[in-house]
Amino acid sequence: MKQETVGDLELSLGYVLKQVHASMRTAMDEALRSLDLTVPQYACLELLGQDPGLSNSELARRAFITRQTMNLIVRRLQERGLLTRPDQAPRGRALPTELTRDGRTLLREASVAVRAVERRLFSPLSPERQRRLRQDLAACVAAVAESPDA
């Protein structure tokens, strides 16, 4: 199968974006496997590490999955003793979740592994170019957020 005959798809930004995302996902999966963590599970821990006390729904939004799916992830991590949730909500229905000692420890290891993946993935780009890339991507997100439907 010829790889050198680059079709129009290679010129599609959407296709390349999907490709990069797939590469990152695969690399993260491999990096986290030894820690017995999936990417969504890591995302949950990372979000809680950076912002303790987040509710399940808020975690879901920030991880770009549904709150039902995040519920399963949170419960699984809770069973493993990596995070805690109060039995009763202190206000409203939201249950503020926090990392346990073990959770923080595991997160540290996972974070190191993931940072290494990101560093490798974006290694061809200079720091200045990485900054530009981050700006551009953020601008794209804002573009679709402002006009939800076409």
Next chain:
Amino acid sequence: MKQETVGDLELSLGYVLKQVHASMRTAMDEALRSLDLTVPQYACLELLGQDPGLSNSELARRAFITRQTMNLIVRRLQERGLLTRPDQAPRGRALPTELTRDGRTLLREASVAVRAVERRLFSPLSPERQRRLRQDLAACVAAVAESPDA
């Protein structure tokens, strides 16, 4: 929940990349819904449109999914009369797949819808900046491809 207190995650290129991908995926889902097509199904049609005669495994690789999953997608599209596959392989085991007349027609409509999504998504970026973005992303893919394991 405060959105203005931007944490370190917003500074993570990986997180922003995931965010853009999620936005694109959602927008594409909405755009393709009226055509009764999922994103993977569209990907299959688009790949065949640009490169007729691809095998199931080759389609899977280019769509970044397993060949088992692509097999289901291909069969479903075949049942809908959008593509054809020979009963017997002309050489080896690979079954060269091609679009039918209906498949080409539907692809044209879907392609228009998807291009519109991409245009909207990347609208904040100048053409020159889009070109730069595509180059940078392609370079990142090459970076992880060269060193599969860290």
Next chain:
DNA sequence: TGCTTCATGTCAGTAGTCTGACATACGCTT
């Protein structure tokens, strides 16, 4: 106060994707 609206947590069912496995067909080496 009572009603509406909204957000959250959770349960159940469905659809999509993956891993593991097996048989078949080709190319290469011996």
Next chain:
DNA sequence: AAGCGTATGTCAGACTACTGACATGAAGCA
């Protein structure tokens, strides 16, 4: 010619994520 490695198609099972639905708690308004 025979064996080995590789690639493809396909089947089966498990896991993941989503949609739909319901109950609960809070905030806003008539």
